[in-house]
Amino acid sequence: MSGIGVLDLSAYIAGPYGCSLLADQGADVIKIEPPGGDNLRAYPSTLERENRAFLGVNRSKRGMVLDLKNDRDRDIMLDLVGHADVLVHNFRPGVAERLGIDHERLTAINPRLIYCVVSGYGEGGPLRAKAGYDQVLQAMTGMCVLQGKPPVPELTYGSPVDYYAAALVAAGVASALYERERSGQGQYVGVSLLRSALAMQSARVVQAEGEAHDIARDMRSGGITGLHPTADGYLYLSANTPRFWTALCKAIGLASLADDPRYDSVRKRAAAAAELVPMLRAVLMRRTALEWEALLEDSVPSSAVRPIEAMFDHPQVVSEDIVGSIAHPTLGSYRGVTRAIKFQRTPGPEPFAAPSLED
Known part of the structure; x- marks a missing residue:
């Protein structure tokens, strides 16, 4: 993806990590944050002076702080859009319009722009304006019921819905870029946490004609396995x-x-x-x-x-070069995931640290 410019206005995990997956493949990603920064920076972390999760999902991006409520900063943003290939955000419905960066306006500036929105529930329907988070969607879509032991539901920690949505962001953007090579036109790409949570349960979301609702849908073979x-x-x-x-x-x-x-x-x-x-x-x-x-x-x-810490020096992880050392301006360096996909002929650029807010 060398030569592809991505503007990442998203926060938390799904959008940001989707953009990091694009950066792994050579895209030039600029993370644009409001003056207070991505909310994920403020989450609890055992890592001093930085947030572990923020570093993990924002690797290989340059950084920029813009207050899109400010006319001057908005003009800078619109100028960037004119030269970008992709824009990703996860604003709730109506926010992009109020900020003047909605799909219709930005497409008028750059018809080739791939405009990707990560939402909680999608573009329409009665829940479109509701805030959506990973564990909210786990609860809604049956994941907690199947993960737990009835009658007690259980969450799956580690944000699986977010990470699956991130993969859909990267895949959707890549597909839209490929289609643009044929049509010359950009398009809207929608990824919702609801769609993600159900897509990752596709083996369960099957109901035959006339079949009852309350049947077992758990795929676990049970017992020995x-x-x-x-x-x-x-x-x-x-x-x-x-x-x-x-x-x-x-x-x-x-x-x-x-x-x-x-x-x-x-x-x-x-x-x-x-x-x-x-x-x-x-x-x-x-x-x-x-x-x-x-x-x-x-x-x-x-x-x-094993605990996750065992993976840093596991011989298979080391052999596959999945985890590497990444230089950081305040931490000195840290070890983290370097690339999620292995390309033989075009491995992509060397990973670098997530941007600090001062960048």
């Missing part, structure tokens, strides 16, 4: 296929189960979880999670449960 306690730590196992089920049975010394017709399918094993899980866990308690991981190796998909 899941987290299990060991002598030290927890181990995740996935043994859904005949191959992996057979390999697991042999590895834990229960080879006879592999040929037992009562357990020869995922559905049968899920139905027999009350019988199988105690047998499995009794064996797993003989070793630690790390020992089982090493023993199972590539015969059964598995992993010891």
Whole structure:
């Protein structure tokens, strides 16, 4: 994406990280913040003098502070629009119009502009003006029900809806840029957290004609596949296929189960979880999670449960060059994700730190 100019007016995670994904691929991204900065900068952080989340989702961008309520700053903004390829924002409905940077006005200035809006609920409908956040959409779209154990719902921490929306931002913008090469025209690209939350549950959002609403939609195979306690730590196992089920049975010394017709399918094993899980866990308690991981190796998909800190020096992460050292004006340097996508021939520019507000 070298030569593509992106104006990032978005805040929090979805829009900003979508723009960082574009920056990873060579786009020149300018993060434009109001005088007080992106609200994410003010969120709690254990990192002194900076916000860990802000650094993580705003890498490889230049920075600029503009007060779009100020005529002079708005004129600067409009001048930037005239030379930009992409603009991304997540203002609530009506805000862009009040600031004079709505799609209609900016398209009149630059007909080739890709104008991407990240919203909570979309462009229309009864909730269009409502503020939308990751966990609000988790609660609304059934994710909390399926993540929890009825009747107690549970949130999934780590902002999965935001990050999925970020990927949709990058994909949508890239597709619109590709189409522009043919038509010569820009267009509006809409990404909503509602659409994101439902799209990432596409395997659940299927209702056959005449089918009842209140049926099980949880895809978890249950029982064997899941987290299990060991002598030290927890181990995740996935043994859904005949191959992996057979390999697991042999590895834990229960080879006879592999040929037992009562357990020869995922559905049968899920139905027999009350019988199988105690047998499995009794064996797993003989070793630690790390020992089982090493023993199972590539015969059964598995992993010891680790904290995120273990990833900084994990040999696979190091080998793939996913995390690297990034220079920073106040921190000296920090280690963080460098690129989310690996391109063999055009790897993209070296990543650099998120802009400070003073930049």
